[in-house]
Amino acid sequence: MDILQIVIVIIVLMLLVKPLGTYVYHVFSNESNWTDRIFGGMERAIYKLIGLKKREGMTWKIYALSIIATNVVLVAIGYLLLRVQGGLWLNPSGNGNMESTLAFNTIISFVTNTNLQHYSGESGVTYLTQMAVITMMMFTSAATGFAVAVAFVRGITSKGTTIGNFFEDFVKGIMRIFLPFSFIMTLVLVALQVPQTLNPTLVVTTLQGVTQHIPLGPVASLETIKHIGTNGGGFFGVNSAHPFENPNGITNVLEILMMWAMPASLPYMFGRFARNTKQGWVIFTAMMALFLVFLSLTYFSEKAGSPAMNAMGFDASQGSMEGKEVRFGIAQSALFTTVTTAATTGSVNNMHDTLTPLGGIAPLAQMMLNCVFGGKGVGLINMLMYAMLGVFICGLMVGRTPEFLGRKIEPREMKLLAIAILVHPLIILAPTAIAFLTDLGSGSITNPGFHGISQVLYEYTSSAANNGSGFEGLADNTPFWNITTGLVMFFGRYISMMAMLAVAGSFVRKTHVPETIGTFRTDNALFTGIIIGTVLLIGALTFLPVIALGPVAEYLTLR
Numbered sequence: 001m002d003i004l005q006i007v008i009v010i011i012v013l014m015l016l017v018k019p020l021g022t023y024v025y026h027v028f029s030n031e032s033n034w035t036d037r038i039f040g041g042m043e044r045a046i047y048k049l050i051g052l053k054k055r056e057g058m059t060w061k062i063y064a065l066s067i068i069a070t071n072v073v074l075v076a077i078g079y080l081l082l083r084v085q086g087g088l089w090l091n092p093s094g095n096g097n098m099e100s101t102l103a104f105n106t107i108i109s110f111v112t113n114t115n116l117q118h119y120s121g122e123s124g125v126t127y128l129t130q131m132a133v134i135t136m137m138m139f140t141s142a143a144t145g146f147a148v149a150v151a152f153v154r155g156i157t158s159k160g161t162t163i164g165n166f167f168e169d170f171v172k173g174i175m176r177i178f179l180p181f182s183f184i185m186t187l188v189l190v191a192l193q194v195p196q197t198l199n200p201t202l203v204v205t206t207l208q209g210v211t212q213h214i215p216l217g218p219v220a221s222l223e224t225i226k227h228i229g230t231n232g233g234g235f236f237g238v239n240s241a242h243p244f245e246n247p248n249g250i251t252n253v254l255e256i257l258m259m260w261a262m263p264a265s266l267p268y269m270f271g272r273f274a275r276n277t278k279q280g281w282v283i284f285t286a287m288m289a290l291f292l293v294f295l296s297l298t299y300f301s302e303k304a305g306s307p308a309m310n311a312m313g314f315d316a317s318q319g320s321m322e323g324k325e326v327r328f329g330i331a332q333s334a335l336f337t338t339v340t341t342a343a344t345t346g347s348v349n350n351m352h353d354t355l356t357p358l359g360g361i362a363p364l365a366q367m368m369l370n371c372v373f374g375g376k377g378v379g380l381i382n383m384l385m386y387a388m389l390g391v392f393i394c395g396l397m398v399g400r401t402p403e404f405l406g407r408k409i410e411p412r413e414m415k416l417l418a419i420a421i422l423v424h425p426l427i428i429l430a431p432t433a434i435a436f437l438t439d440l441g442s443g444s445i446t447n448p449g450f451h452g453i454s455q456v457l458y459e460y461t462s463s464a465a466n467n468g469s470g471f472e473g474l475a476d477n478t479p480f481w482n483i484t485t486g487l488v489m490f491f492g493r494y495i496s497m498m499a500m501l502a503v504a505g506s507f508v509r510k511t512h513v514p515e516t517i518g519t520f521r522t523d524n525a526l527f528t529g530i531i532i533g534t535v536l537l538i539g540a541l542t543f544l545p546v547i548a549l550g551p552v553a554e555y556l557t558l559r
Helices: 002-028 034-049 060-087 101-113 127-157 166-191 219-228 249-273 277-304 309-312 329-342 361-369 380-396 410-438 447-463 479-510 523-559
Strands: 202-205 211-214
Touching: 002 034, 002 166, 002 329, 060 101, 060 127, 060 166, 060 479, 101 127, 101 277, 101 361, 101 479, 127 166, 127 219, 127 249, 127 380, 166 219, 166 249, 211 277, 219 249, 249 277, 249 329, 249 380, 277 329, 277 361, 277 380, 277 447, 277 523, 309 523, 329 361, 361 410, 361 447, 361 523, 380 410, 380 479, 380 523, 410 447, 410 479, 410 523, 447 479, 447 523
Parallel strands: none
Antiparallel strands: 202 211
16 A cells, blocks of 8 residues: 555656646747746736846856846845844744844755755744745745756757846746746645634643643745745744644645656756757656665665664564654655655655664765756756766767767866766765864764764755755754854855856857767667766765765664
């Protein structure tokens, strides 16, 4: 029955990939289509309001500067609201202003689409900041990520001279994708008993005569964009394990599909831009193959039970249920865990700190690879990066100048790809080492031994991958962790983003090379295997030693 549940969800996802990918293509193709008739009027009003008279294409540098300028304004507004939220309206619980380093961490977290939370939502922010900062950032950060992904795809597939207009892509992403889908799914979640109210905390008397305070708020609206935008920040401290955020099995499946469907559809969108849908299916197949391996590792590890508890003779027939909700069980918990870290969402319906050692490898590894579907387009961009690297390696082996989609891959592109590949492990491993070398960092570790290593490693991996989930045993709301993870989130988002935009800008200027009998094909099963091999090779070279020190060593000591 467990396997059947997982299979059904995967089948539903597969049925959504083509129609969603086609829709996203129509949104960003800049060709006249039926979506213009629905959204065109509202968008033209927005363009007029912001003074965007001419929606001319941009070079990659102007595109990047537009992203940075927009994000700087959003950060300034959001940080100010968090610092003074205690004195503003829509604060029925009387929550105070957010401390400066926590506000810094929070605003960087949400503008980078990481949504790492060093605070508990019901007590750390107000209704106003939940909506005007947290929910607003979920829309804008997701739209920014989508815009970069589309600009990158245009750069490597088009025969033009620009990669598009950021502001047009940004507005289209919000108006044509995130707002309409979020509106519909909010109504669905409300119908399934997820709260959506501005009423204050509910005060009730239990059957034992004890007074209990039950937090409420505009939960459903945040919950939808949290997943559709692959954001992950929860309205409540325990995220989607909370019964108000995720009441039952139906809402659990809907949340899985919301955060998975859009990233899974982007490879098909890429195929449409490339005028060869086989190219898109190759990328999708590589992602799905890796995903199924990690899902199997998590599911069967959790199903087998905790090694420590098994050694003590506890009944393991239900699997390792520590930290999991009974209403979801092993299958839906394992699937949620794998999807949320594959899609870099960060939403959790169980506590990852209580995963078995081998079960905890899968979410860690997916964030380290950062290309298994991914959210907001990051997975597509990174998988295309590995595809280019695979083509380059194969070209060297046969003595040909490597080509990808009719463009030659030259030293400039490889240098930029190397930056994107090397920055990710650097901003994970270096802060992890620093945390263990200082009392400010190591003092927050709540578990001794190898599991403590996993806690710290997971925190920085989640930050660098802009995921946001955590091994919640870590006492991370301190100035040290707020500042260091804030910096890691910032670098993890913008360095690789700028590098890949530069690659797109370089590709778009190249002369198209006609395909010949000697051209290395990138739309077949062989190339799928090459991509998977490249991903695993680079991942193993950079992260295998630290994985061995954390989850693997913990597993071996518990056997």
